Amino acid sequence: MSAAVTTVVCGGCHGLTFVQRPCDCRDGDGERVDYTGLTLPTREHRRPWAGCRQCRGVGTYSQPCVDCGQVGRRRAQLVYTVANLDTGQVASVNVVPGAVEPLPTPDGRWWLPLGLTVTELADRVGVAAGALRVAGGPDLGDPLATAGVVLPRDWRPDLPTERRHQLEAAAIAAAGRPPWRVLLGQTSPPEPPDHARMLGRLCALADQLHLDVVIEARRSDATRTGLNWDVRFELPGGGVPANPSNWAALLDDALAAVTPDKAAAALTRAAPDTPAHFLHTDAVAARPAVGINGYLSAHDVDQLERRIIADVGRGLGAQAIWRNRHWWHVTLQPDQPEPTEVELPTGQIAHRLGDTLRRGWEPPVPQHRGDPIPTAACPRCPGGPGHDGGDDRPYCPDCRGTGQIRLGAVLTITDLRGRCLHRNWRPDDQTPPGAVVASYGTSGSPVVQLPTHYRVGPLAATFDVRPTDLTDIDGERVLDQHLRDGIVHVLAPATDPVTSYLAKATVGRPGARVIVRANDWDGPGLDDLARFVVGLGLGIEITAVDHRHNTGKPHLLQGESWSVRIVDPDQPIEPDPVPTSPGPAAAVASCLRSLASALDAVTPTDPEQPIRVPQQPTTTGPAPHPAGLIPRVRQLAAHYPGRLATIRLDPTGHRTALTE
Numbered sequence: 001m002s003a004a005v006t007t008v009v010c011g012g013c014h015g016l017t018f019v020q021r022p023c024d025c026r027d028g029d030g031e032r033v034d035y036t037g038l039t040l041p042t043r044e045h046r047r048p049w050a051g052c053r054q055c056r057g058v059g060t061y062s063q064p065c066v067d068c069g070q071v072g073r074r075r076a077q078l079v080y081t082v083a084n085l086d087t088g089q090v091a092s093v094n095v096v097p098g099a100v101e102p103l104p105t106p107d108g109r110w111w112l113p114l115g116l117t118v119t120e121l122a123d124r125v126g127v128a129a130g131a132l133r134v135a136g137g138p139d140l141g142d143p144l145a146t147a148g149v150v151l152p153r154d155w156r157p158d159l160p161t162e163r164r165h166q167l168e169a170a171a172i173a174a175a176g177r178p179p180w181r182v183l184l185g186q187t188s189p190p191e192p193p194d195h196a197r198m199l200g201r202l203c204a205l206a207d208q209l210h211l212d213v214v215i216e217a218r219r220s221d222a223t224r225t226g227l228n229w230d231v232r233f234e235l236p237g238g239g240v241p242a243n244p245s246n247w248a249a250l251l252d253d254a255l256a257a258v259t260p261d262k263a264a265a266a267l268t269r270a271a272p273d274t275p276a277h278f279l280h281t282d283a284v285a286a287r288p289a290v291g292i293n294g295y296l297s298a299h300d301v302d303q304l305e306r307r308i309i310a311d312v313g314r315g316l317g318a319q320a321i322w323r324n325r326h327w328w329h330v331t332l333q334p335d336q337p338e339p340t341e342v343e344l345p346t347g348q349i350a351h352r353l354g355d356t357l358r359r360g361w362e363p364p365v366p367q368h369r370g371d372p373i374p375t376a377a378c379p380r381c382p383g384g385p386g387h388d389g390g391d392d393r394p395y396c397p398d399c400r401g402t403g404q405i406r407l408g409a410v411l412t413i414t415d416l417r418g419r420c421l422h423r424n425w426r427p428d429d430q431t432p433p434g435a436v437v438a439s440y441g442t443s444g445s446p447v448v449q450l451p452t453h454y455r456v457g458p459l460a461a462t463f464d465v466r467p468t469d470l471t472d473i474d475g476e477r478v479l480d481q482h483l484r485d486g487i488v489h490v491l492a493p494a495t496d497p498v499t500s501y502l503a504k505a506t507v508g509r510p511g512a513r514v515i516v517r518a519n520d521w522d523g524p525g526l527d528d529l530a531r532f533v534v535g536l537g538l539g540i541e542i543t544a545v546d547h548r549h550n551t552g553k554p555h556l557l558q559g560e561s562w563s564v565r566i567v568d569p570d571q572p573i574e575p576d577p578v579p580t581s582p583g584p585a586a587a588v589a590s591c592l593r594s595l596a597s598a599l600d601a602v603t604p605t606d607p608e609q610p611i612r613v614p615q616q617p618t619t620t621g622p623a624p625h626p627a628g629l630i631p632r633v634r635q636l637a638a639h640y641p642g643r644l645a646t647i648r649l650d651p652t653g654h655r656t657a658l659t660e
Helices: 115-125 161-175 195-209 251-257 260-269 293-298 301-312 457-463 481-485 497-505 526-535 584-593 595-602 629-639
Strands: 007-009 018-022 032-035 060-064 073-075 078-084 090-095 110-113 148-150 180-185 212-219 227-234 277-279 317-323 326-334 340-343 349-352 357-359 369-372 375-377 404-406 409-414 420-425 436-440 446-449 470-472 487-489 513-518 539-546 560-567 644-650 653-659
Touching: 007 161, 073 161, 078 115, 090 115, 110 115, 110 161, 115 180, 148 161, 180 595, 195 212, 195 227, 195 251, 195 260, 195 301, 195 317, 195 409, 212 251, 212 301, 227 251, 227 260, 251 301, 260 513, 277 409, 277 420, 301 317, 301 326, 404 497, 409 457, 457 513, 481 487, 481 497, 487 497, 526 539, 526 560, 526 584, 526 629, 526 644, 539 584, 539 629, 560 584, 560 595, 560 629, 584 595, 629 644
Parallel strands: 032 349, 078 180, 409 513
Antiparallel strands: 007 073, 018 060, 078 090, 110 148, 212 227, 212 317, 277 369, 317 326, 326 357, 340 349, 375 404, 409 420, 436 446, 446 487, 470 513, 539 560, 539 644, 644 653
């Protein structure tokens, strides 16, 4: 790490640490803001509202500058790091003024080309540059395409060295968000995607899971093609989502980016009031996996694309929906709800039209659909549906604003690879009959364990995984312990335990579908993650708690709780006070999902302090750390049950800590 770093005045706030923003009160006419389609003059030419709570009638208001973090200066340093997750090797380039030779661009400007430099780093650590991905960030395509810094127009190679470096410093500082960019790769890159094969796999899985596959295109002025494409799973009968999270300019790009995991993650964003039905008896029966190869000839991607594009011309978008082993084509038309009134931070009342879309027609009812799942009024919400925080009424966690609770559910467990299991959960399905009072809570109310039929944990063995490997379908949240063990806390004497259990199990699950993923963790192990983190020059803290004292008290945490966090090695050891993962694999997965924010947290905020430029192996290499971290941490936690047992590893070595 260099001893000093160049800083420049922040271009966003010009060193003031804050910026002036035009106030939103100019959007309206006094106390009223009408967003329902009226043509109004531009904001700059309208007078501010004198009663505005945000700008006090001035027309502008101050905001902290996010570009510099209210410092007023920015660091003229950009670090690219490429890491091999399989071997732990790390290589970096330090982009500072004068470090990279500028090259001309076709439009006559100059830029710092970093794509070739990143490719060289990838070669040094033994990964394929074309398969790099941003650490913890969204999948936004090839990161090499954006690896570069465009210089100011007045930069020329014949300028004095000091002036050239000043201009380069300004450009590097402006491009430095985030200033440390870590790209991950593996020794064996994945095979290039086969679009037809992936689409066939999604359709096969949808048939198994009793879901729809949706290929959607919407009009957009933000892409060169004028369309946004998305490929996802959907629950039959649900509405058109307002904002799908994954967009691509081309169908080929959407199919290249989609995986069964990403397609399934869209299910968690469905509307909470999606219609709920039990599965038909035939649909619940176990059946062998549907072969993928049998679907390949049934899907002509080019033909689907042409038909969808043609349908877009008759509306604002179009969908191809795979249901009942057939493609159905529908247009997307604007929905016309009544205008809604919303109070803005300015104190004005805004009138809006919903930006929702509806299908031009609905495809036939799914063949797997059974009886509707009964509902009951939410006992905590006498005001009825719509209690989402408006009208001074608190948001209800029991029904998520629907005003109803479900009196049944459909359990689906899948490994997204070909194995699948379904169960209808009805209130009267107690086989064998009867619930067992397992213990009593701190208030003396009974804690009931329901029959095996309602427990998800015992089904994990069917998929050759442990109960703690079960997650929600998005793969991010470990399945709640109460669902794994069929535990319900009966708070009122007259409450039926099964009804309470089903109501809680379906909260936040659209269509009352409890869709569970059963997969072993196929990412890096804890030892591999630790080697990678120490190679970055950072620290890693592994915390575990052994809950053996809770045995016989099923309403309390059972087994173990784990946490894995990336920390600043210069900070004192501080165990995670609330480890939430039931095992080390889930803790590693959670750590990798939050990798981007963790790297941001350990990046120095002081612009005078340079960013690390890690190289691994270096001449000395990091301090050795012990292998077999999981048994070491587990042994320490078992020796002190109920306490936070932590091991910290960083480039200086390793330490342990025990806290209550």
